[in-house]
Structure formats: structure tokens, C-alpha cells
Amino acid sequence: MAQKKINPLLKMALELGPVVLFFVMFGRLKDQTFTLGGTSYDGFIVTTAAFVLLILVTTGILWALTGKLSRMQLMTLVLVVVMGGLSVWLNDERFIKMKPTLLYAAFAAILGFGLLRGQSYLSAVMDEALPMRHEGWMILTKRLALFFAGLAVANELVWRLMSTEAWVNFKTFGLTAALFVFFLTQGKLLERYAETPKAE
Incomplete structure (x- = not known):
């Protein structure tokens, strides 16, 4: 199925709606x-059950409207269904709380594996939207891999200690604010390594 464009506000609502x-x-x-x-079942488990169902519905709508789901969306969906489902099934809130840890650790590992091979997997999914030289992509990928690893550790500390x-x-x-601030602080890197359009 070919990918179709949808209203950015609708896309944001479908992606962020379940979290809100x-x-x-x-x-x-x-x-x-x-x-x-x-x-x-306490309120948290009931809320988790609703969250799992809602993210299944909104992801299905997003796929029906666009004809495509990114790897990140699919990985998030799988982890929410598996970890959220375990929390509801076993009546144990720890599983859904571990979901961000697993998600960010997986992102860090995938990006880190690419770096070890001298590649930026980040550029493979973002290069069209953000043209940048190879050196820039490698630096940004290294920073993002470390950042994701930090988020995984932070999530573990928060859910276990608070x-x-x-x-x-x-x-x-x-987590949302942290991601926003991270990309906000990468402006100089993006500017320094931005690819200049080739003259026709």
C-alpha cells in the first residue's frame, strides 16, 4: 500500500492522544x-488496559490513513501490547512501567550497533527531511544513542524509587520535555553539517 499524506494535526492527535x-x-x-x-484491579491497571486498547485503535487508524507505519511506531505498539498486556493479565503494574526502559534501551542499542559498523541508522530514516553530511549524522547518532540510554536509566530510577x-x-x-530539549540543543550541529543544495 502506498504511503499517503494526512493532516499533521490529525497525525499528532493519533500518536499523542493515547498518552494524554x-x-x-x-x-x-x-x-x-x-x-x-x-x-x-486498581485504577492504574484499568487505565493501562484502556491505554493498550486505545493505542491499538489509533495505530490501526494511522495505518489505514497513511498506508504505512514506521519501525518506531511498530516497536512502540508491540511493547505497549506485550508489557501492558502482562500488567493487566498478571495484575502487576511493573511491566508497563518497564516499557519505556525497554523501548529507549532498544533504540540506544540499535543506533549503537550502527555506529560500530560505521553507519548512522538515524540518517536512513531522517535524511530526506534533514539533509546533512555523514560526519554530522554520526555525531548526532552518537549523542542520541547516549541520550536514549540515559532515558532508559532515568525511567528505571523513577519507577523503582518513586x-x-x-x-x-x-x-x-x-520524557516528552527531555526529547524536545535534546533536539532543540542540536541546532548548531545541524547548521554546521547541513548539506548545501547542489547547483543545477
Whole structure:
């Protein structure tokens, strides 16, 4: 199926909507307990179940509208379904809390593997949108691999040492803000190594 363009705001809503609704729903249900089939589930587990279903729906809509899903979207979907599903099935919130750790550690490992081979896997997916010389891509990839590794460690520390509410805030706002700040601080690198258009 050929990839189709969709409204950027709609794409953002489909990608970020489940995270925002997870945060809102958790705020409303965090102090409640629900009994189903003789088993009690707290608000976090119920919110996680809704999050898994919602991300399946929104990812399906995104695929239907665009005809394509990125590797990052697929990896995120698989980890949410597996780790979120385990949390609900085993009634254990630890699994979904480990999802960002596994996701960012996987990104760091993939980028690091490419660097060891003298390649930037980042450029393979972003080069058309952001033309840059090979040296620049290697530097940015190294920085991003280290950054993702740092996020994986940070997530582990937060969910293991802090409350569930603190982790939800960290996941919703902290990780998003960290990614935004990281790319914001790479402006000089992008400018220095930007590829100048060839004269026709």
C-alpha cells in the first residue's frame, strides 16, 4: 500500500492522544478499585488496559490513513501490547512501567550497533527531511544513542524509587520535555553539517 499524506494535526492527535488520555484517566481513577471476575484491579491497571486498547485503535487508524507505519511506531505498539498486556493479565503494574526502559534501551542499542559498523541508522530514516553530511549524522547518532540510554536509566530510577503518580507525570511530561530539549540543543550541529543544495 502506498504511503499517503494526512493532516499533521490529525497525525499528532493519533500518536499523542493515547498518552494524554492515559494521563487524564489515571488522574480520575488512581484512587479507585474495580472488581472483575472476583479479582480487584486498581485504577492504574484499568487505565493501562484502556491505554493498550486505545493505542491499538489509533495505530490501526494511522495505518489505514497513511498506508504505512514506521519501525518506531511498530516497536512502540508491540511493547505497549506485550508489557501492558502482562500488567493487566498478571495484575502487576511493573511491566508497563518497564516499557519505556525497554523501548529507549532498544533504540540506544540499535543506533549503537550502527555506529560500530560505521553507519548512522538515524540518517536512513531522517535524511530526506534533514539533509546533512555523514560526519554530522554520526555525531548526532552518537549523542542520541547516549541520550536514549540515559532515558532508559532515568525511567528505571523513577519507577523503582518513586510513586506511581510520579512515574505517570514523568512519562507524560518529563520524557516528552527531555526529547524536545535534546533536539532543540542540536541546532548548531545541524547548521554546521547541513548539506548545501547542489547547483543545477
